[in-house]
Amino acid sequence: MDNSNGMAKELAGFLIKHYTEQLHSIILSPDPRLHYPLLVDFAELLDDNPTLAHLLFSHPAEYLLVFxxxxxxxxxxxxxxxKQWDNASVKDYVHVRINVSGSPLECPETFPSIGRVRVKHRGILLTLKGTVIRSGAIKMIEGEKIYECRNCKHRFKVYPEVETRNVIPKPTICPSQxxxxxxxxxxxxxxDNKICHDYQEIKIQENAQVLGVGAIPRSIPVILKDDLVDTVKAGDDVIVTGVLTAKWSPDVKDVRCDLDPVLVANYVRRMNEVKSGIDIPDDVIMKFKQFWLDFKNAPLKGRNAILRGICPQVFGxxxxxxxxxxxxxxxxxxxDASGTKVRGESHLLLVGDPGTGKSQFLKFAAKLSNRSVITTGLGSTSAGLTVTAVKDGGEWMLEAGALVLADGGLCCIDEFDSMRGHDRATIHEAMEQQTxxxxxxxxxxxxxxxTSVFGATNPKGQYDPDESLSVNTTLSGPLLSRFDIVLVLLDKKNPEWDAVVSSHILAEGEKENDNCNEDLKSTWPFPMLRRYIHFVKRNFRPVLSKEAENVISRYFQLQRRSATQNAARTTVRMLESLIRLAQAHARLMFRNEVTRLDAITxxxxxxxSMTTSAIVDSVGNALxxxxxxxxxxxxAKQEMxxxxxxCIIDEFPDLKSNLQ
Structure with a gap:
């Protein structure tokens, strides 16, 4: 006991030396009944007192209580x-939270993937990274019981055991020394001393993107207590530091009772904010600015140079x-004026014959996005796409599906037409209201x-240009209207196109081919393209100019008048889609204003994405x-x-003079 007191005083000196500000704010907080976190960097403790740091790493369950x-x-x-402050008081419930980022504990041995957690990790300070797939209800558990020995009157505390599902065991012998x-x-x-704690169980799963092909992502339950409760929700990416222990699985008939691994969390760090800000050095930002200065007189040539970097293995x-x-x-x-959020994310659907490269675009887009989930229509029930309720140990809890796990990123759904009708209906709200x-x-x-939804589907049988998109794809009108762009890729068996594409595919294997090398030099490398997309997404908030508003408004009115086959597409949603796409193009062009160019693009x-064009011959087959x-x-020709x-060319004098 004396040794633990001495250790506590030594650690108190360390806290006063490095964390006075945090201690001040805790003392001046008004409510003495709350649990307060005190965030300590492990790297700082290691520099200050290596012996204590080692003890904390090797015996965290004991030394975290001392801390x-x-x-x-x-x-x-x-x-x-x-003392002179009104609210100042010493708080009894302060928990030291250990942040291991930037410390030697970020090595594979103490930072393994969830699938590699073994018995050797038990009892040490362990850090795991994953996505929250399930969050349980918040409960209350008894934190400790105080017993007094009848013989020597010694008082001691007994804590609940995780192994026996948080039951506090009766002491067997007096621990007096x-x-x-x-x-x-x-x-x-x-x-007279009943202390209760908030308690919640979540489940985290390792990220499928970092696993090899064929590996099944593993999951592990995590116990959150006190101030950690309710800090994360399903779909969040987290890094959890804690102590690995085990607990008996629930007693279910005809099921063997096992010891399941569980992580008792000491500190939980959400990665969502960190993840969205992909590290972009200043020299890379200067490269972007210089790139657009070089293409100042031919901006669309610069844009096309960027677009060549998307799926470069696919020709055209x-x-x-x-x-x-x-x-x-x-x-x-x-x-909007009523307080309703109008989404900024766009949705894309590719409808095309087999072998037109739909899945390749899907996979490449998933790599470009900072957060993505790929699934197929057949592999996703409504539970797999949205959310499901599961029963665990007699308690119902929600488990997140693909759309929730892709929150803030991209959800790619291949074979979109393979979903059952009931499953398609569940994503209507997810796509438009984003809830x-x-x-x-x-x-x-x-x-x-x-999330942005990127779907791919084959047409039902042979694509019939005379029929509407709904008939060709068996997708309902309301679902189609939620997609900003629906591209139809038809394999028309054009001999000239086939010759060009086949020569491009064959040339990919020939490194000495000059044209191939030139083509590769003109494309943006993948890491650069990824950084560029994140930079423009984060730093530009384009505003519509009067010219752009006029063009978009006139086009929408024209589509409404000529809508016969495309009644499902020409809703007010199409107007919102036009605005979103124009803003996205302005961002792509490195601008904060939506110009006439963006509106026309x-x-x-x-x-x-229209089966019958309101503006004849302006576009051909997307394939x-x-x-x-x-x-x-x-x-310039298309714009005219x-x-x-x-009928608004008269409003643009610069173009009118060119026309004459």
Missing amino acids: DEAAIWAQKVIFKDL SSKFCESTRFNLIE LFTVKLAVALTLIGGVQHV ISVAKAGLVTTLSTR AILCIES HSNFAENPDEEY LILQKL
Whole structure:
């Protein structure tokens, strides 16, 4: 006991030396009944006192309690200077939380993947990284019981055991270490000191993207107590530091009772904010700015150079690459007059014949996104896509599906048409309102799904151009209207196109081919492209100019008048889609203003997704769309054509003079 007191005083000195500010804020907090965290960097403790750091690493269950005592000692020392404040008081419930980031504990031995957790990790300070797939209800458990020995009157605390599902065991022998050992077996329970703790169980699963092909992602339950409770929700990426222990599995009929590994958390760090900010050095930002300065006079040539970096192994398909870039970048989320959020994320659907490269685009887009989940229509029931209620140990809890796990990222759904009708209906709300409302097994809640949906599907049999998109894909009108862009890739068996594509595929294997090398030099490398998309998404919030508003408004009115086959697509949602795509294109072009160029490019994207075009001959088959030799000249022709069709060319004097 004396040794532990000495250790507590030594640790208190360390806390006073390095964490006075945190201790001040705890002492000045008004509510003495709350549990307060005190965040300590393991690297700092290692520098200051390597012996203590080693003891904390090797015997965390024992020394974390000593550290908590030290926090109370440190408060008492500092409290003398803060007595004059009204709210100042020494808090009894302070928990030291160990942050291991930047310390030697970030090595594979003490930072293993969840699937590699073994018995050797038991009892040491362990750190695991994963995604929260399930969060249980918050409960209350008794924290400790105080017993008094009837013989020597020694008082001692007994804590709950995780192994026996948090039951506090009765003491078997008096632990007194006075001059003569008592060894009594008779005790009185002191009832006047009941301490309860908040308690929650979550389950974290290792990220499937870091696993090899064929590996099944493993999961582990994590116990959160006191101030850690309710800090994370399903879908969050977390790094958990704690102590690995085991508990008996629930007693279920005909099921063997085993010891299951469980991590008792000491500190939980959410990674969502960190993850969205991919590290972009200043020299890379300067490269981006210099790139656009070089292409100042031919901006679309610069844009096409970026688009070539998307799926470079697929020849051509300019329209699809542009659509993928705009979907990944997305528009700006805003709140309308009624307080309703209008989504900024775009959704993309590729409808095409087999072998048109749909799945390749899906996989490449998933790599480009900072957070992505890939699934197939057949592999996803409504539970696998949205959320399901599962029973664990007699308690119902929610388990997150693909759309919830992809919150803040991209959800790729291949074979979109393979889903059952009931399953398709569940994603209507997730795509438009970006929430999933759940009422299952008495659990009524709403989960966030701020995700872009990228779907791919084959047409039902032979694609019939005379029929509407709904008939060709067997997807309902309301579902189709939620997609900003629906691209139809038809394999028309064009001999010239086949010759060009086959030579491109064969040339990929020939390193000495000059054209191939030139082509590779002109594409942006993958890491650069990924950083660029995240940079423009984070730093630009484009605003519509009057010209862009006029063009978009006129086009929407024209589509509404001529909507016969495309009634499912020409809803007010199409107007929002046009705005989102124009904003995404402005971001892609490294700008904070949506110009006429962006509005017309958005119109060209929407035209590509119409089975019958309101502006005749403006776009061809998306599959055979190639990169133009001189995109700026090509664009000028398309711009004239579109503005003439919209009957607003008179409003742009610069273009009118060119026309004359």
